[in-house]
Amino acid sequence: MPRAKALIVWGTGSGVGKSLLAAGLLRHFRRLGLKAAPFKAQNMANHARVVQGGEIASAQWLQALAAGVEPEVRMNPVLVKPFGERGAQVVVWGKVDPFLSRLPWRERKLHLEAPVREALEGLLAEYELLVLEGAGSPVERNLWPDLPNLKVAEWADAKALLVADVDQGGALGALYGTWALLGEHRERLLGFLFNKFRGDLALLKPAYDLLEDWTGIPVLGTLPLLPLEFPEEDGFRHRPKAAEGPKVALLRYPHAANLDEFWPLSELARLVHAHSPEEAEGSELLLLPGSRLPAKDLPWLKAFLPLIQRHLEAGKPVLAVCGGAEMLSEALLDEEGVEERGHFPGLGLLPYRVRMAPEKTVRRRRVRLSGLSGYWARLNGLEVEGYEIHHGQGLPLFHQEGSLLATWLHGLLENPGVQKALFGREARGLEEGLEALADALERHLDLRALHRALGLTGRVFPASPTGPQPPNEHPHPPPPPHPHPLSPTPQ
Secondary structure: OOOOEEEEEEEOOOOOOHHHHHHHHHHHHHHOOOOEEEEOOEEEOOOEEEEEOEEEEHHHHHHHHHHOOOOEHHHOOEEEEEOOOOOEEEEEOOEEOHHHHHOOHHHHHOOOHHHHHHHHHHHHHHOOEEEEEOOOOOOOHHHOOOHHHHHHHHHHOOEEEEEEEHHHOOHHHHHHHHHHHHHHHHHHEEEEEEEEEOOOHHHOHHHHHHHHHHHOOOEEEEEEOOOOOOOOOOOOOOOOOEOOOOEEEEEOOOOEEOHHHHOOHHHHOEEEEEOOHHHHOOOOEEEEOEEOOHHHHHHHHHOOHHHHHHHHHOOOOEEEEOHHHHHOOOEEEEOOOOOOOEEEEOOOOOOOEEEEEEEEEEEEEEEEOOOOOHHHHHHOOOEEEEEEEEEEEOOOOEEEEOOEEEEOOEOHHHOHHHHHHHHOOOOOOHHHHHHHHHHHHHHHEOHHHHHHHHOOOOOOOOOOOOOOOOOOOOOOOOOOOOOOOOOOOOO
């Protein structure tokens, strides 16, 4: 097979929509019948998914689903999971690398080029097209030579798109300034994109001519702010929607991790990211998500203990996942400093002591639920899928204590059967969302210019299965109000 063509999505900064745009493009190319795959050389995120070979960032997992290919570790060969201000855990080809995790950032860079290039070259040899996602901005000149933006674009001989977030303001200046600082790398640029637009497009259209006059690079279109929910990468600038339904509070401690697994709740409940007990008051369900540093989050969570106890005394459900469950145990023991060296008293709601092991448990799981009682009995008999990512040892996979359900399993609420049992209906699936995303790209962007630049002119432009959608409207009407079953199970 000839070496794959490559397209890289650069952004004027973090959070402008590179990940989602790459996913939409991959679904578009899948519709063309292309064998395409995602690639991001280095991702900094505390949200990860378990795939063949280990763990990768959630964004590349979703992009692989969009492309219709099996997610694998080469698609994100380097994942950096921050430890706050004191360092990071470095995952290379899906596995934690203790040596690189101990190195300062500038020393670490020297060891990353080889695994990144090996992964990239392997994918280029096996696919027809790669959609690369850059990291942050490609013009952080103080950090050059830039590995995830410029070096990989050079190695793959990639064409580039540059996207800016209109919703944050300053998009015209950000696009022009990025172009100006790119220097000799400008030759890769084939177009600008505006993202997350709301309002009268006629007010933005003059920017198209200005940019082309200044740079010689055309604007390929403007993508509206789309009312679609996907797993979010670290929730950067994410504003969860408040759907009709029961109030659900997700306790947002400082080092909360893997929040992306709760994306269906934006469609099923009035989801609140609670930073204080007052924000969580009146909730029908409390969620304690994973934590990158549970020992550090314990003092923060202790302020919620009276609320959690009142909630449990009232028989209302609490779901504690991974690090959230660890903090509810009797104690956290980390003698080797895997995350935070020391012995830390937990909140004492679970009869276990958790010990941090140097070896990380990373695996996918499928389990049939049984033996649950009370509110959680409605899940009995369901076969659920999820994944484990944790250093802690000492908790069972599932443990119920009154109306508190603790589990190592991430992704429980992503299972449609669980959604229906707990909320009376299912969230729109990821496939439906990805189709709607591709519809929007095909309607609002000049993708034929991409085809010409990538030499895809012989491909037939697809007719989307659901048809193009008008901007700022959801392609599917919301389901009718449904009485929610977040109440005690009838006896």
